[in-house]
Amino acid sequence: MVNPTESPALNIPPEEINAAPPEFHARPYWASAIHVQHVSHAFPTPEGTPLPVLEDVCLDIRPGEFVALLGPSGCGKSTLLRLIAGLEPPLSGTIIQDDAPIVRPDPSRIVVFQDPTLFPWRTVRDNVALGLEAQGVLKKESARVDEALLKVGLENFAKAWPHQLSGGMAQRAALARALVNNPKLLILDEPLGKLDSLTRIEMQSELLSLWRKNGFSVLLVTHDVEEALMLAERIVIFSPRPARILSEISVDLSYPRHRDDTVLTALRHEILSRLGLGKNW
Amino acid sequence: MRLAALLPAAAFAPHLPASPAASAITHSGQKTPAANAARAYRFVFSDWLSPLAWSAFAAVTLLWPNQSAGFTDWAYTKELGEGALVLAAIWAVLAFLAGFFVVAERQSSQTGKLTPGARVLAAFSRAAPWITAIAVLLALWEILTAKTGILSPPFFAPPSSLIEVYLEEYVRLLDCSVNTLALLGKGVLWGGVVGFLLGVGIGWSRRIGYWAHPVLRLIGPLPPTALLPLTFFIFPSSHSASVFLIALATAFPVAILTWSGVAGVHKHYYDVARTLGASEWFLIRRVAIPAALPQVFVGLFMGFGASFVVIVVAEMLGVKSGLGWYLTWSQGYAAYPNMYAALILMSLLFSGLISLLFFARDRLLVWQKGTVKW
Ligand SMILES: Nc1ncnc2c1ncn2[C@@H]1O[C@H](COP(=O)(O)OP(=O)(O)OP(=O)(O)O)[C@@H](O)[C@H]1O
Numbered sequence: 001m002v003n004p005t006e007s008p009a010l011n012i013p014p015e016e017i018n019a020a021p022p023e024f025h026a027r028p029y030w031a032s033a034i035h036v037q038h039v040s041h042a043f044p045t046p047e048g049t050p051l052p053v054l055e056d057v058c059l060d061i062r063p064g065e066f067v068a069l070l071g072p073s074g075c076g077k078s079t080l081l082r083l084i085a086g087l088e089p090p091l092s093g094t095i096i097q098d099d100a101p102i103v104r105p106d107p108s109r110i111v112v113f114q115d116p117t118l119f120p121w122r123t124v125r126d127n128v129a130l131g132l133e134a135q136g137v138l139k140k141e142s143a144r145v146d147e148a149l150l151k152v153g154l155e156n157f158a159k160a161w162p163h164q165l166s167g168g169m170a171q172r173a174a175l176a177r178a179l180v181n182n183p184k185l186l187i188l189d190e191p192l193g194k195l196d197s198l199t200r201i202e203m204q205s206e207l208l209s210l211w212r213k214n215g216f217s218v219l220l221v222t223h224d225v226e227e228a229l230m231l232a233e234r235i236v237i238f239s240p241r242p243a244r245i246l247s248e249i250s251v252d253l254s255y256p257r258h259r260d261d262t263v264l265t266a267l268r269h270e271i272l273s274r275l276g277l278g279k280n281w
Numbered sequence: 282m283r284l285a286a287l288l289p290a291a292a293f294a295p296h297l298p299a300s301p302a303a304s305a306i307t308h309s310g311q312k313t314p315a316a317n318a319a320r321a322y323r324f325v326f327s328d329w330l331s332p333l334a335w336s337a338f339a340a341v342t343l344l345w346p347n348q349s350a351g352f353t354d355w356a357y358t359k360e361l362g363e364g365a366l367v368l369a370a371i372w373a374v375l376a377f378l379a380g381f382f383v384v385a386e387r388q389s390s391q392t393g394k395l396t397p398g399a400r401v402l403a404a405f406s407r408a409a410p411w412i413t414a415i416a417v418l419l420a421l422w423e424i425l426t427a428k429t430g431i432l433s434p435p436f437f438a439p440p441s442s443l444i445e446v447y448l449e450e451y452v453r454l455l456d457c458s459v460n461t462l463a464l465l466g467k468g469v470l471w472g473g474v475v476g477f478l479l480g481v482g483i484g485w486s487r488r489i490g491y492w493a494h495p496v497l498r499l500i501g502p503l504p505p506t507a508l509l510p511l512t513f514f515i516f517p518s519s520h521s522a523s524v525f526l527i528a529l530a531t532a533f534p535v536a537i538l539t540w541s542g543v544a545g546v547h548k549h550y551y552d553v554a555r556t557l558g559a560s561e562w563f564l565i566r567r568v569a570i571p572a573a574l575p576q577v578f579v580g581l582f583m584g585f586g587a588s589f590v591v592i593v594v595a596e597m598l599g600v601k602s603g604l605g606w607y608l609t610w611s612q613g614y615a616a617y618p619n620m621y622a623a624l625i626l627m628s629l630l631f632s633g634l635i636s637l638l639f640f641a642r643d644r645l646l647v648w649q650k651g652t653v654k655w
């Protein structure tokens with residue numbers, strides 16, 4: 001669909017490209033493009049007047065692109081993710097994945113929710129195997145489960161129960177459960193929101209390297225401006241509820257990025273002022 | 282004597298102070314001089330109390346003459362006393378060995394794991410206070426009945442009379458136990474399966490819920506025993522009627538709790554499974570049911586309890602076999618020792634069944650260990 005040489009807008013220094021595994025170069029061929037076209041959504045309320053949550057949202061994600069969504073709490077970001085995942089149909093507008101409209105959940109678009117939501121009655125390995133089992137390919141593809149566990153560094157905890165994991169490990173297990181399906185689009189709803197700042201930084205770089213190795217498209221919701229700046233190629237800013245897109249900011253900066261980069265500092269001021277918090281900085 | 286079987290020699294041989302050469306290295310690879318093992322002996326008072334109590338019980342039984350009860354003497358008094366003596370000897374040996382090995386092994390192994398032999402001894406140590414208490418209770422019982430006649434026949438009988446019943450009636454008691462178990466098994470199996478399916482159905486599908494819910498609400502609270510006359514009249518045999526009632530008694534709590542379990546599964550679990558490509562069938566089988574399983578077990582425990590009530594009442598009123606029937610029969614003949622014997626048997630059987638259910642739950646719900654306090 002997209003020529004690998006012209007996209008995506010990753011400004012990777014030459015030594016980084018050499019360091020990346022070969023499959024990295026292949027990613028734009030199969031990663032998904034998402035087109036959110038004039039989507040509005042509302043929830044019914046007890047009073048009868050529906051609560052508008054999304055208002056005429058238009059958003060395009062190119063194959064292999066890393067897009068972050070920022071917006072005030074309760075504006076409707078999670079709702080948009082649920083619509084893109086296909087868990088609910090939008091009230092109006094359409095959402096298209098590659099060439100087909102999204103009508104139901106599909107393992108090519110995997111969501112990692114804010115809570116790890118591991119199934120407590122399954123071991124870590126069986127949790128990671130969930131997708132393959134649901135799709136009926138577990139017998140053939142069980143090697144992928146171990147691969148995914150290895151990717152997130154949980155190979156020694158395959159037989160552990162979820163309650164025996166730390167918060168960060170549980171979130172990594174949830175990530176492995178998503179990755180094992182070779183998603184074309186990874187939808188992340190504040191996946192690192194509950195972690196302490198050290199684990200968070202560590203997980204951010206893990207996430208980044210997973211994305212660069214695998215090449216799927218990523219849609220990340222976060223409350224953390226710095227996280228968005230460190231990870232995303234493009235940042236989309238939403239208004240308070242009902243969510244409209246206020247503005248988009250491209251982060252034309254190579255990876256790995258440094259937190260104290262002057263460009264990032266400038267962008268942070270820019271974003272915070274667009275979110276209406278400029279005075280505090 | 283059974284002692285040899287109870288104490289596998291191999292488990293202890295390396296530690297026996299009598300063979301210092303063999304005891305140089307313990308299973309954990311650590312050097313433990315034989316002298317250490319000998320010094321590690323610890324006198325555990327509660328362990329040693331049990332052989333004492335059983336000896337005392339034996340002495341009371343053998344040395345204190347029975348009160349004459351207006352008929353020939355109670356049978357098996359001597360055998361009871363001798364049996365108690367044998368047990369006292371076994372407890373003494375176990376107490377002696379436990380003092381040597383349990384403490385020593387606990388200290389020498391870093392993992393805290395014990396060899397099989399030492400595990401038997403540790404189990405004995407744990408049970409010792411109860412073993413003592415049982416001897417005291419048996420002695421009291423023997424004194425109040427056979428020795429002093431304070432509790433007099435025909436309503437009360439000494440422990441030795443139970444031995445008589447079990448030796449003379451074991452064929453019939455066995456037959457009754459088998460019949461009770463078979464009837465109970467059929468009813469509980471039907472009730473458990475139907476209740477479970479019904480609960481899943483109501484919890485999952487609105488349409489099934491629409492029809493099943495009101496029926497359940499109306500029929501469920503009826504005590505199944507209240508339906509006994511009706512079912513004995515409708516069903517072709519008292520056996521099938523009882524199966525139906527036991528099934529009914531089991532099904533109601535199982536259905537209600539399965540339903541509430543399925544209905545209480547967090548929506549997030551379904552969302553996760555659906556985005557991973559799960560079909561409706563997968564959601565039921567791999568999400569709803571495992572998540573509801575702890576509740577299902579609560580329902581099964583309640584169902585078991587209810588089914589015990591129903592089967593005993595059904596056997597007392599209509600079924601012509603089984604332990605409930607044996608109870609009424611022995612009461613009719615004023616054979617009270619038989620009644621006690623049947624009661625004890627029944628309590629052992631039913632508590633065995635509950636233990637089985639506990640065992641099944643522990644196997645199926647290992648994942649809950651550490652998340653909830655049982
Ligand atoms: N199932 C629902 N029924 C009714 N209202 C809902 C439902 N889900 C969300 N809402 C409402 O929609 C609005 C947006 O919710 P959403 O979860 O999308 O916010 P969010 O942007 O993800 O917020 P946060 O950043 O705090 O997670 C909220 O006001 C919420 O009350």
Ligand SMILES: [Mg+2]
Pocket residue numbers: 077078079189
């Ligand atoms: Mg949210």
